[in-house]
Amino acid sequence: MSDSPHAIRLRGVVKRYGEITAVNGLDLDVPTGTCVGLLGPNGAGKSTTMRILTAQAIADEGEIEVLGYDLPGESKQARAECGVVPQLDNLDTTLTVEQNLIVFSHLYRVPRAERQAAIDRVIDIANLNDRRHTVVDELSGGMRRRLLIGRGLIHQPRLILLDEPTVGLDPQVRQELWALIDRLRSEGVSILMSTHYIEEAERLADTVTIMSHGQAVAKGKPSDLVAEHAGAEVLEVYGPPARLAEIEAQAVATGQRTRRTGTSVTILDSASSNGHGQDGVRRAGNLEDVFVLLTGEEIS
Amino acid sequence: MTGAAATGEQQLTPPVGRPEKRRLHRFESSALGGVLVREMINFSSYWRSTTFSSTIEPTIYLLAFGFGLGSLVSSVGNGISYEEFVGTGMVAMAVLFSSAMPSMFGTFVKYQFQHTYDAILAAPVDTEELVSAEALWMAMRASVYGCAPLLVAIAFGLDPAWGMLAVPAINFIAGFGWSCFGISIAAFVKSIDNFSYITSAVITPLFLVAGTFWPIDQLPEWGQALAQINPLYHCVELVRHAAFGWEGWSDVWNVAYLIGFGALMWRIAIIGMTRKLVD
DSSP states (O other): OOSSEEEEEEEEEEETTTEEEEEEEEEEEETTEEEEEEOOTTTTHHHHHHOOOSSSOOOOOOEEEETEEEEETHHHHHHHEEEEEEEOOOOOOOOOOOHHHHHHHHHHOOOOOHHHHHHHHHHHHHTGGGGGTGGGSOOHHHHHHHHHHHHHTOOOSSSSESSSTTTTOHHHHHHHHHHHHHHHHHHHHHEEESSSSSHHHHHSSSSEEEEEEEEEEEEEOOHHHHIIIISSSSEEEEEHHHHHHHHHHHHHTTOOEEOOOOOOOEEEOOOGGSSSSSSSSSEOOOOOHHHHHHHHHOOO | OOOHHHHHHHHSSSSEEEOOOOOOOOOOOOHHHHHHHHHHHHHHHHHHHHHHHHHHHHHHHHHIIIGGGGGGGOOSTOBBBHHHHHHHHHHHHHHHHHHHHHHHHHHHHHIISSSSHHHHSSSOOOOOHHHHHHHHHHHHHHHHHHTTTHHHHHTOOOOEEEEEEEHHHHHHHHHHHHHHHHHHHHHOOSSGGGHHHHIIIIHHHHHTTTTTTOOGGGGGGGHHHHHHHHHHHHHHHHHHHHOOOOOOOHHHHHHHHHHHHHHHHHHHHHHHHHHOOOO
16 A cells, blocks of 8 residues: 555544634545545535635644645645546636646646647546537536546546536436446545535445534445434335324334435334334435434525 | 544654655746646637737727827927827737736636636646736737737838837736736626726726826826826836837836836735635
8 A cells, every 4th residue: 555544634624704614623534545425415514625625715723634745735736636526617618628628737737748648538538539629618518527527637636526526417417427436436546525415425435424514423334324323224104294293203202213304204213113113115224314314404 | 543543643654655745836837837828728719809909999099099189289299290109108008908907807707707716726726826827928918919009000100110129028017017907906806897996997097197198298297296106107108218219217217117016916916816716
């Protein structure tokens, strides 16, 4: 093992914006070569955390280490070795696919002799071979995303920061991007991916860190988190709102935990506490149960 | 993953085997180069319109002022015709308009709407390098486009002089300062509408006391005093002296003033943009 054990290591990171504390004592680890999903509702501090990792936000407190470099002091070195895929599409829309990549091959200091090969490789990864000379404005949403991800790979980074990589895309495109991200992970690249799509984290992440109000409220393998917080099996009970409230009250009275699932109430860990049997649909516990349980049902 | 083990880690991890730690400097030519390459590639898609307007504009002004007003004013002293006076004065104006304006709007658009700067700062480029490279690019553009009025004036009969070869350099220095001025404005305004205040309340009055369209000795004393602190005036002076004869120490002072203006604006632009781009 030649690399440091952690691609990213945060301890007690605090970031305030005036009265608002966006990140409030965050501890976060991305072990080298793994994909960590940063899950949390909007406003949990995920994007601020991502900005702190590129020193575009300067933390008020805490230790930050990226690829063995201390931030913010050595952030330029860290940035040179990591790839960033932003949530907001910031491609140069009047330039072609290739021109966008040429610009970033310069910004990321790809040596002149390797530039063309690097651009060809990214165009290949992003599957944009027949769009090389197409202006970004004329690309579909999915193509733009692929280019945005590919752009972050131009210098073959050891670490990639993906901020909501599939937000606003249709399911087909998301699956295509998941395959791409999975491929990177299998090649040994360390990945930190913020997302609020639970399925995305469940499929791609080796471990997940769930954030709420600027803190990590749980971390671990998705399956472990499900077993610990939601249980192997849950019971979803449907009914009119009044009935749901009644069921909720009953369940709580018998020491069971519940969560609302829109039109139903989910009784968590129902297998271990049967006997208070309700009629409903039994299903496996999932990460969404954990997510809602830990981050609260109401979005502030 | 206890706290104690975590803090011990740093010493235990052997530095050998880690990919070589590259110490990066505060100013890296590759960072400046990367930003410049971006501007040049973008420029290749819109240079025609920019070149068109920067050539047509001085031609129209020259026709309007030179031949319109010029028919009333025969000469402006020292044997310089009014056309020649305006032609040279317009160089400074072209520099101002091809650096301050595009920097103001371009910076705001790239920051606010295109999020270009977010992408660049996520790369190994710092705000200081970003601002410097953008200003250098604008200065280069202003250096070239500022020569358009001079060429138009030559076409209309201004005598070429060796001193004119210094004009691109004068334009570059002035353009750098104006560009940093534009970036600073963009860094401090809240909305793009506020630019109207700057153009009407700051940039337009600069002409009044710059000697572009009339000599400043026509102005009352307070106007002449204001001209001395107006960078545009120093640029106008230098270009005229390049065309009609240098004036020794007074030109050294003009150059020094423009360099000082550029240096001050450069630092202000960096402070402003850092505040805007880094939380």
